[in-house]
Amino acid sequence: MKRFLTAFILVALVAAALFAAFLLGKHLRTGKTPGERPGDLTGLPQTREVDLYFADPDGQRLSIERREVTGENREDLFARVVEELLRGPTEGNRLRTLPETTQARTVYFRDGTVWVDFDAAIRDEHPGGTWTEVLAVYSIVNTLVENFPEVDWVQILIEGVQSDTLAGHVDISGPLTSRVQLLSGEWE
Numbered sequence: 001m002k003r004f005l006t007a008f009i010l011v012a013l014v015a016a017a018l019f020a021a022f023l024l025g026k027h028l029r030t031g032k033t034p035g036e037r038p039g040d041l042t043g044l045p046q047t048r049e050v051d052l053y054f055a056d057p058d059g060q061r062l063s064i065e066r067r068e069v070t071g072e073n074r075e076d077l078f079a080r081v082v083e084e085l086l087r088g089p090t091e092g093n094r095l096r097t098l099p100e101t102t103q104a105r106t107v108y109f110r111d112g113t114v115w116v117d118f119d120a121a122i123r124d125e126h127p128g129g130t131w132t133e134v135l136a137v138y139s140i141v142n143t144l145v146e147n148f149p150e151v152d153w154v155q156i157l158i159e160g161v162q163s164d165t166l167a168g169h170v171d172i173s174g175p176l177t178s179r180v181q182l183l184s185g186e187w188e
Helices: 002-030 074-087 130-147 180-184
Strands: 046-055 062-071 104-110 113-118 153-158
Touching: 046 074, 046 130, 062 074, 062 130, 062 180, 074 104, 074 130, 113 130, 130 153, 130 180
Parallel strands: 113 153
Antiparallel strands: 046 062, 104 113
16 A cells, blocks of 8 residues: 555656646746736736727717826726726817716726726716717727737626617627727728
């Protein structure tokens, strides 16, 4: 019995050493720790220059305003970007796309999708109109997808719940990806 136990412990130690060598070799070859994804933020806090999407002065297309944003980790950086979008434009004649009192309740990232949970003001205080709603939705989506290569989709929630629309026109019931053609005022 002692021989069996000794042999078992020896085999387990060898297996553990081989596994550790494999992980170390992978880390040395790739320069990444196991489980690290492209775009992971290391050495934080990190300041990043991002493009925020607001409406142009005529309210006909999206227009970019560049700002610096600092985050403690990936989700914090995404949340800070959303906060900047909610603050509204500070340069030129751009127009805000979201109601002034709207707040982001939480922002989180899973499997290529950023989930942004807004309070009810995003819906209740939205001025209405199809095009205004298109610009509002895609100001959020484009801002997150176009600035971060690891983000493919954005899911908008209202008070923690998936909703059909913000104001009756644009389907937000599922994740959305960017529409850069809105920079030129095109839809579809």
